[in-house]
Amino acid sequence: MFISLFILIIGISPAFIYWWFRRQIETRTISQISTVGTGVAVTHWRRPDLPPDAQYIEGVGYLIGDLSCQYNARSSYVRCAVNPSGPCDNCRFYQEKQSVSDETNKP
Template sequence: MLALLWIIAVGFIPPLLSVWIMRRTQKRMQAELRRAMTATNRIRARRYPVSLPPDSYYLEGVGYLIGDISCRFNARSRYIRCAVNPEGPCQGCRHYEQKEEV
């Protein structure tokens, strides 16, 4: 009876050891990936500093927007000013229409 228990115990040791090694390796790889991602973000932020256009402003709940928000055609986007004149500038635009108040 004791020999049977010994055989069963010895049979369980390799799978348990394998699971332990796999989990330890997985945690190490996730930590390494996390470090690499943060390092890449820091390098990219240093290399390409974000510069906002002069006509940008911050709208609570939306983020940074560019262009004249009072215009009907404003895209309310950080990248495009409006549907008619995406490159801008908004000053003196011949397509400007005042937004209707609701």
């Protein structure tokens, strides 16, 4: 009787040891995740692959190029329709974007 009980305990013990280690790891992981979650909230991260003239606009994302130009593509990949690779400084195609009120006052 004692031998069969001993064999049963030896057979089941690896499962109990595995279960105990797994519970320890889960509780440690959960505590680490909850600690990380209490850090400083960041609204957006700057992507490292963007050029320095990129601007972040809430709800739209990153846009590159001169946003006051009429030909700006409003994209994070292409600067404008006429001069896609840029640069926007001293561009010969630059035209200031007209406001809505200027367009309605045209004859």
